[in-house]
Amino acid sequence: MKYQVVIGLEVHTQLTTNTKIFCGCSTRFGAEPNSQTCPVCLGFPGALPVLNKKVVEYAIRAGLATNCSITKRNVFARKNYFYPDLPKGYQISQFDLPICQHGHLDIDIEGETRRIGITRIHMEEDAGKLVHADIPGVDDSCVDLNRACTPLLEIVSEPDMRSPDEAIAYLKKLHQIVMYLGICDGNLEEGSFRCDANVSLMPVGSSTFGTRAELKNINSFKFIKQAIEYEMERQAEILDEGGRIIQETRLFDPNTGTTRSMRGKEEAHDYRYFPDPDLVPIIISDEWIEEARGTLPELPEAKRARFMTDLALPEYDAEVLVASRELAQYFEDTFTLFPQAKTVSNWVMGEVTRALNDDGRSISDCPVTPALLADLLKLMEKGTISGKIAKTVFDEMYKSGKAPEKIVEEKGLVQVSDTGAIEAMIDEVLEKNPGQVAEYRGGKETLFGFFVGQVMRASKGKANPALVNEMLLKKLNG
Amino acid sequence: MEIFDLTIHELHEKLQAKELSSVEATRAMLARIEAVDDKVNAYITVTPEQALAEAEAADKRIAAGDIATLTGIPVGLKDIFITKGIRTTCGSKILSNFIPPYDGTAVARLKERGAVIVGKLNQDEFAMGSSNESSYFGPVKNPWNLECTPGGSSGGSAAAIAARTATATLGTDTGGSIRQPASHCSCVGLKPTYGRVSRYGVIAYASSLDQVGPLTRDVTDAAIMLGAVAGYDQMDSTSVNTPVPDYVAGLGAGVKGLKIGLPSQYFIEGLDPDVKRAMDEAIALYKSLGAEIREVSLPHTEYAVATYYIIATAEASSNLARYDGVRFGHRTEDARGLAQMYAKSRAEGFGSEVKRRIMLGTYALSSGYYDAYYLKAQKVRTLIQQDFLNAFQEVDVLLTPIAPTPPFKIGEKLADPLQMYLSDIFTIPVNLAGTCGLSIPAGFSAAGLPIGLQLIGKPFDEQTILSTAYSFERETQWHQKTAPL
Structure with missing residues (x-):
């Protein structure tokens, strides 16, 4: 039988606030275990949580950027369960009154726009980490509570995705948005952006969802696709054999690319949610929402549209340039100084991106600043250097951080536009290659490129290519 | 008169x-x-060395002319x-080895004023009880009759006042736990009113009901102690930012023209005749x-x-989850695996009253029962609050x-x-309503209690x-x- 997959995603984004959600401890990643803790995040007796207001602001921003309505009266609830990484024996989260509800994101998939519903976004605290790694002289498991009490937003989608590619497109879009908002560093490997997937199958044409499995521990876009595809195969096999899917939580194993059962429905926790009596309800005023709206940056979708309509960039360019807020900013900063959108776009997508990829730097660390790149492009526009030489200059700028004029001067790379000099070079080339000249004049016009190449070589790339073309044509055609 | 007989203001x-x-x-x-x-x-832990060091520090402050009312006063x-x-x-075995790394707000405020802490006082385990019999450290005896309980x-904290083993003490009151032993x-x-004193650094029993307050020899001392610990604290989100008056200065207001209400539901058949007589005498005096x-009328x-x-045990079932043997407190010696460590540490560490309340509260919050118990209880709580607000439209106290x-x-x-629970019927509504109440000595029974x-x-x-x-x-x-x- 043919099946239709139904996917819903739950994403945990760790927020980039300086301090934790309910205490003043630092949220910095990678510190000495348990060095960023206090009585509150250690769950010591008598300690009480105090809400970090920044978390609410970030949550409002996330809600506005994903077309959600913002809940006016917010209540934190306790989710009760025992685990050694959970110091209080409960997680402070939100239950029936999440801060954002009823939102959506539009994704483009094979030229079509699909709308993916966002059920809810809520604020909560993270748990600590169990460390099972070998520590000399210790065979027990260890608990690191640095991460305990760091702020998270859980973003829950509707079961609206119908293929692994849609799931990836949605996740990438969401990832891009939280990065643009500056509320999450987006680091999947460090667990700043974690995803659980609810996956079920139903016969093609059916509208009744099948029983779902919840997939956990997926920490890259590649694994998400892998996990969902594996799960589709697994469920299809069971259904084909007349079996039944069990509602359960399954753990993805990145080493094997498979999922295995973690706990079944009957072992599911009764979390005994109830409003946390240690925290008072948070009332979000319209003014607060408008204030947050005012701090929203231009989001990728709007930016892309603007690049296409105002700057007349092709869709492909616009898409690539808005991939990250920093890249788009780099492009726009350069464009401000050198207002030829397509030329700037070519360079940013081409030389700049290639150089960065080669040495693994991010755009914000690019040694060629937008100002320097604009200077280079101006030199090219003025005809001081050719496009080809510009690439050589760029590489030098990237290595040394020097200004382009300086490099051009030092290396004597100024373009030769002196017609006398060019004519001399052309004459020399034609003299050396009488056979080809005869063939060309005999009708083999494809040889024209050969002559251009020879002249450029003779000039060490410095000859003005337009002039070379023009003069060569004259000479050859007599 | 001995030094230990003196009140705060006398000392x-x-x-x-x-x-x-x-x-x-x-x-x-x-x-x-x-x-x-x-x-x-009355004491679980006496701290003579720290107390004497604090007393020396207090004497230095006094010598330098820097004296607050509580400077140098021995408190428990x-x-x-x-x-x-x-x-x-x-009062629990599960914390019998727990040495905290910080001071709570009320304690810090007493210390700032130079109070001398002589020790830590016995209590029902996790404040769950009305008789002090659930303490892991044995029952406290009532100084007025050692065969009787001091309440709980x-x-x-109450017995130390009666026994003259502390000049003043701090207690907590979740359903009557200050007022009933004081009585x-x-x-x-x-x-005090919920939110008046910070709960930061007070081990939680029922977070929406717990409140810190003083137990003292007389009313003036209660005013002094409340003035010292009351006031907004940013470490407690439920503490309320409202001015703290000079309670001592206001004590002499008198009761002329004061409207005193007698809730009919509190003067019921079956009230002990000695208690009834004491109430009648007090009413006559105020008149x-x-x-x-x-x-x-307080109809609910x-x-x-x-x-x-329902509310107290529900909150307690969650508040007491942190005693899991992982980071502090008692951990069983004998466990294989995590589940057993949890189960045994808690089975060994908690007493039977605490276990009873954790089970009651867990049940009340369980899926399928939440609406019938916890949610309903919250609604009734609102009605009880409303009762008090209505009554206070007519009377002052x-x-x-x-x-x-x-x-x-x-x-x-x-x-x-159940009979033990019912003995708190006159104090519990005040906690549910979140308002303030006090207990003042009003006489003795025929048996001298x-x-x-x-x-x-x-x-x-x-x-x-x-002032009343x-x-x-x-x-x-x-x-x-x-x-x-």
Whole structure:
């Protein structure tokens, strides 16, 4: 039988606030275990949580950027369960009154726009980490509570995705948005952006969802696709054999690319949610929402549209340039100084991106600043250097951080536009290659490129290519 | 009169006049503890070295002219208060080895004013009880009759006042845990309005009901202690940012023209005749002082105990989850795997009353039962709050008994938890309503056991119940009687 997959995603984004959600401890990643803790995040007796207001602001921003309505009266609830990484024996989260509800994101998939519903976004605290790694002289498991009490937003989608590619497109879009908002560093490997997937199958044409499995521990876009595809195969096999899917939580194993059962429905926790009596309800005023709206940056979708309509960039360019807020900013900063959108776009997508990829730097660390790149492009526009030489200059700028004029001067790379000099070079080339000249004049016009190449070589790339073309044509055609 | 018999304000005068040093006062108190606490068992931990060091520091402050009313005064703390470097057990085996790394807000405020902490006081385990019999460290005995309980859960805090083993103490009150033992030990006990005193550094029993308050020899001392610990604290989101008046300055307001309400539901058949007589005498006295007495109604009173035992136990079941043997406290020696470590550490560490309440609360929050129990209880709680607000439209304070009977015998109610729960019927509604109430000595039974009177005030109007109590105290002098230890 043919099946239709139904996917819903739950994403945990760790927020980039300086301090934790309910205490003043630092949220910095990678510190000495348990060095960023206090009585509150250690769950010591008598300690009480105090809400970090920044978390609410970030949550409002996330809600506005994903077309959600913002809940006016917010209540934190306790989710009760025992685990050694959970110091209080409960997680402070939100239950029936999440801060954002009823939102959506539009994704483009094979030229079509699909709308993916966002059920809810809520604020909560993270748990600590169990460390099972070998520590000399210790065979027990260890608990690191640095991460305990760091702020998270859980973003829950509707079961609206119908293929692994849609799931990836949605996740990438969401990832891009939280990065643009500056509320999450987006680091999947460090667990700043974690995803659980609810996956079920139903016969093609059916509208009744099948029983779902919840997939956990997926920490890259590649694994998400892998996990969902594996799960589709697994469920299809069971259904084909007349079996039944069990509602359960399954753990993805990145080493094997498979999922295995973690706990079944009957072992599911009764979390005994109830409003946390240690925290008072948070009332979000319209003014607060408008204030947050005012701090929203231009989001990728709007930016892309603007690049296409105002700057007349092709869709492909616009898409690539808005991939990250920093890249788009780099492009726009350069464009401000050198207002030829397509030329700037070519360079940013081409030389700049290639150089960065080669040495693994991010755009914000690019040694060629937008100002320097604009200077280079101006030199090219003025005809001081050719496009080809510009690439050589760029590489030098990237290595040394020097200004382009300086490099051009030092290396004597100024373009030769002196017609006398060019004519001399052309004459020399034609003299050396009488056979080809005869063939060309005999009708083999494809040889024209050969002559251009020879002249450029003779000039060490410095000859003005337009002039070379023009003069060569004259000479050859007599 | 011995040094340990003095009130805060009496001792303060002597310290200020340099007739006495804090070290002398502290030594006298430590000697008194040494002499009588074996009989009373009010203390779980006595801290002589720290106390004497704090007393020396206080004497230096006094010598430098930097004296607050509490500077150099020996006080005791219920063992529910987190104290940096001093073992804090909450009356439980599970915390019997727990030495906290920080001070709570109320304790820090006492220390800032130079109070000397002489030790940590016995209590019902995790403040769950009305008789101090659930403590892992053994029951506290009532100094007025060593066969009787001092009440609970702040039994040690009340017994230490009656036994003259602390000048003043702090307790906590979740359903009557300050007022009822104060009543049973003939001292003044004040439960402030919820939000008046920070709960930061107070081990939580039921977070929406717990409140810190003083137990003292007289009303003036209660005013002094409340003034020291009250006020907004940014570490407690539920603390309320409202001004703290000078309670001592307001004590002499008198009761002329004051409207005192008598809730009909609190003067019921079956009230102990001695308690009834004490209430009648108090009402007559207030009338003679010019107060206007009116009957009022708190119609939802009968649901208060049931409501309390759902909300308090639900919150407790969650609050006590952190005692898992992972980071602090008792961990079983004998466990294979995580599940067993949890189960055994908690089975060994908690006493039976605590387990009973954790189970009750877990049940009340369970899926399928939440609406019928917890949610309904919250609704009833709102009705009970409304009862009080309505009554306070008509009157300024309410006058009621604290407990239906004088102190009962140790062991008498242990077999019947429900009967024990019902003995808190007059104090529980005040916690549910979140308002303030105090207990003041109002006489003795025929058998010579203390009887307390409760005055309930409007939210954040501790001042009026203190001044109303002060008028009573001036006329009656019950607080001058000392326990025959």
